[in-house]
Amino acid sequence: MEEVEILVIGTGVIGLAIAAELSNHYSEVVVVEQENSFGRHTSSRNSEVIHSGIYYPQNSLKALLCKKGNELLYRFAETNAISHRQTGKLVVATHEDELPALYQLKKNGELNSVAGIKLLSKEDCKAIEPEIKAVAGIFIPSTGIIDTHNLMKSLLTHAERNDAIILFKMKVTAISLVGKGYKVEFANGEIFHTRILINSAGLFSDKIADLAGINTESHSLRLHWCKGEYFKASSSHNIRHLVYPLPDPKGIFLGIHLTLNLNNEIRFGPNAYYTDKLDYSMDEHSKNDFLKAVNKYIDIDSENLHPDDTGIRSKLQGPSDSFHDFYIREENDKGFPGLINLIGIESPGLTSALSIAELVRKILKSGNGVLHEL
Ligand SMILES: Cc1cc2nc3c(=O)[nH]c(=O)nc-3n(C[C@H](O)[C@H](O)[C@H](O)COP(=O)(O)OP(=O)(O)OC[C@H]3O[C@@H](n4cnc5c(N)ncnc54)[C@H](O)[C@@H]3O)c2cc1C
Incomplete structure (x- = not known):
C-alpha cells in the first residue's frame, strides 16, 4: 500500500x-x-468564459469565488502565456417586459462588487454591436474567454x-x-x-x-446532471463581445447565449435539460428551440446553424429547486x-x-x- x-x-x-x-x-x-x-x-x-460574478446571490461562494477567480485567472493567463481575451459582455433585454429583470441583474452585479457595469440604451447597444437586437442592455467589462x-x-x-x-x-x-x-x-x-x-x-x-x-x-x-448543447454559426458576423439574453428565471442556466472562441467563431448555447445518462452525443433535436431563442437577439437562419458540442453540468439544484x-x-x-x-x-x-x-x-x-x- x-x-x-x-x-x-x-x-x-x-x-x-x-x-x-x-x-x-x-x-x-x-x-x-x-x-x-x-x-x-x-x-x-464548456463555454470557456471567464465570468464576472454578476448572477449569484450576494456572499454566496459562487459570487465570492467567481469574482476572485476572475482576477486570479487573468493574472495566471498573462503570466503563463495562456491565450485569453477580455472581450466584455453584453446582456440584452429584447422586450420592454424584460427591463425590470435587466435592472435587477445590474443591481445584483453591483452588490457583488463587479466593477464597471454600464446600463445601455437601445442606441448604445446598436453602437457597440450593430447586429444585435435589443431594447436595452448592460455591459460588463470583466468577462472574457480563455483556452481551457x-x-x-x-x-x-x-x-x-x-x-x-x-x-x-x-x-x-x-x-x-x-x-x-x-x-x-x-x-x-x-x-x-x-x-x-x-x-x-x-x-x-x-x-x-x-x-x-x-x-x-x-x-x-x-447531484443532478443537466446537459447543455451548443450550435455553431457558419454565417459571418462582425460580433466583438459575448452576448447573453436575460438568465432563466429559475436560475438553472444563463439562457442560450452567443460566445466567441479565440478565433472569433460564434457558438450558441448551452441549453439545459436534466438527464441521468452520461451521453455527450449531439444531434439536431433542439435546433428549432435554438433558432427561436437566438433570433430574439440576432438574425440567424436554419442553414447557418449547425450542431456542435455538448457538456453536462453537475448541479446540486434539481429541476424544481431554487x-x-x-x-x-x-x-x-x-x-x-x-x-x-x-x-x-x-x-x-x-x-x-x-x-x-x-x-x-x-x-x-x-x-x-x-x-x-x-
Ligand atoms: C455546458 C457547460 C458550460 C459551462 N461553461 C462555463 C463557463 O463558460 N465558465 C465557467 O466558469 N464555467 C463553466 N462551466 C462549468 C465548468 O466547466 C465546471 O465547473 C468545471 O469544468 C468543473 O471541473 P471539475 O474539475 O470539477 O470537473 P471535471 O472536469 O468533470 O473533472 C472531474 C474529473 O474527475 C474524474 N473522476 C471522476 N470519478 C473518478 C473516479 N472514481 N476515479 C478517478 N477519477 C475520477 C473524471 O474522469 C474527471 O476527469 C460550464 C459547464 C458546462 C457543463
Missing part, C-alpha cells in the same frame, strides 16, 4: 488547480484520474514541477477511514493510504462521497476529518478554479473544516 500525504481525485480544472496550489505548500501531492488523460469531462466541454485546454495543461505542468504526481487510468472504487486517514482502492487493484483526501471528481463527486461513507441523499448532496451554492468543505462534522468534498462545481467553476484551490489550501491550513473568510 502506497502512503501519501494528499490524494486529489480528478484531473478536471478543479483537481489540477488544487494540485498546482497545494504542491506549492505540501511535499506529497498525488492526483488520480480514471481516464487516460486530463480534462476528459466537464472541463473540456492550455489552462489545464499549464496547471498540470506547475503541479509536476513542484513534484506532484499525476496518475491516469486510476479509477477510485472504494474508500475507507483507516487510522488517521483514508484507504483508497482502485479498479486496477492498487491501494493508497492518504492523510488528506480531496474529492474533485466533478459529475461523480457525490458517488465518491458515498464511497467514503457519507449519506449524500440525507445531506442533500446528490439556487444551490458550491459545496466545498472538510467533513469533520460528519466524522470524516481530512476529507474535503467539492460537490456541485458547475458554472462558474472554470472561472473560480484558482480561487477554489486557494480556498481548499486555507481550509487545510485552518484545520476546522469550514472557512468563514475568503
Whole structure:
C-alpha cells in the first residue's frame, strides 16, 4: 500500500488547480484520474468564459469565488502565456417586459462588487454591436474567454514541477477511514493510504462521497446532471463581445447565449435539460428551440446553424429547486476529518478554479473544516 500525504481525485480544472496550489505548500501531492488523460469531462466541454460574478446571490461562494477567480485567472493567463481575451459582455433585454429583470441583474452585479457595469440604451447597444437586437442592455467589462485546454495543461505542468504526481487510468472504487486517514482502492487493484483526501471528481463527486461513507441523499448532496448543447454559426458576423439574453428565471442556466472562441467563431448555447445518462452525443433535436431563442437577439437562419458540442453540468439544484451554492468543505462534522468534498462545481467553476484551490489550501491550513473568510 502506497502512503501519501494528499490524494486529489480528478484531473478536471478543479483537481489540477488544487494540485498546482497545494504542491506549492505540501511535499506529497498525488492526483488520480480514471481516464487516460486530463480534462476528459466537464472541463473540456464548456463555454470557456471567464465570468464576472454578476448572477449569484450576494456572499454566496459562487459570487465570492467567481469574482476572485476572475482576477486570479487573468493574472495566471498573462503570466503563463495562456491565450485569453477580455472581450466584455453584453446582456440584452429584447422586450420592454424584460427591463425590470435587466435592472435587477445590474443591481445584483453591483452588490457583488463587479466593477464597471454600464446600463445601455437601445442606441448604445446598436453602437457597440450593430447586429444585435435589443431594447436595452448592460455591459460588463470583466468577462472574457480563455483556452481551457492550455489552462489545464499549464496547471498540470506547475503541479509536476513542484513534484506532484499525476496518475491516469486510476479509477477510485472504494474508500475507507483507516487510522488517521483514508484507504483508497482502485479498479486496477492498487491501494493508497492518504492523510488528506480531496474529492474533485466533478459529475461523480457525490458517488465518491458515498464511497467514503457519507449519506449524500440525507445531506442533500446528490447531484443532478443537466446537459447543455451548443450550435455553431457558419454565417459571418462582425460580433466583438459575448452576448447573453436575460438568465432563466429559475436560475438553472444563463439562457442560450452567443460566445466567441479565440478565433472569433460564434457558438450558441448551452441549453439545459436534466438527464441521468452520461451521453455527450449531439444531434439536431433542439435546433428549432435554438433558432427561436437566438433570433430574439440576432438574425440567424436554419442553414447557418449547425450542431456542435455538448457538456453536462453537475448541479446540486434539481429541476424544481431554487439556487444551490458550491459545496466545498472538510467533513469533520460528519466524522470524516481530512476529507474535503467539492460537490456541485458547475458554472462558474472554470472561472473560480484558482480561487477554489486557494480556498481548499486555507481550509487545510485552518484545520476546522469550514472557512468563514475568503
Ligand atoms: C455546458 C457547460 C458550460 C459551462 N461553461 C462555463 C463557463 O463558460 N465558465 C465557467 O466558469 N464555467 C463553466 N462551466 C462549468 C465548468 O466547466 C465546471 O465547473 C468545471 O469544468 C468543473 O471541473 P471539475 O474539475 O470539477 O470537473 P471535471 O472536469 O468533470 O473533472 C472531474 C474529473 O474527475 C474524474 N473522476 C471522476 N470519478 C473518478 C473516479 N472514481 N476515479 C478517478 N477519477 C475520477 C473524471 O474522469 C474527471 O476527469 C460550464 C459547464 C458546462 C457543463
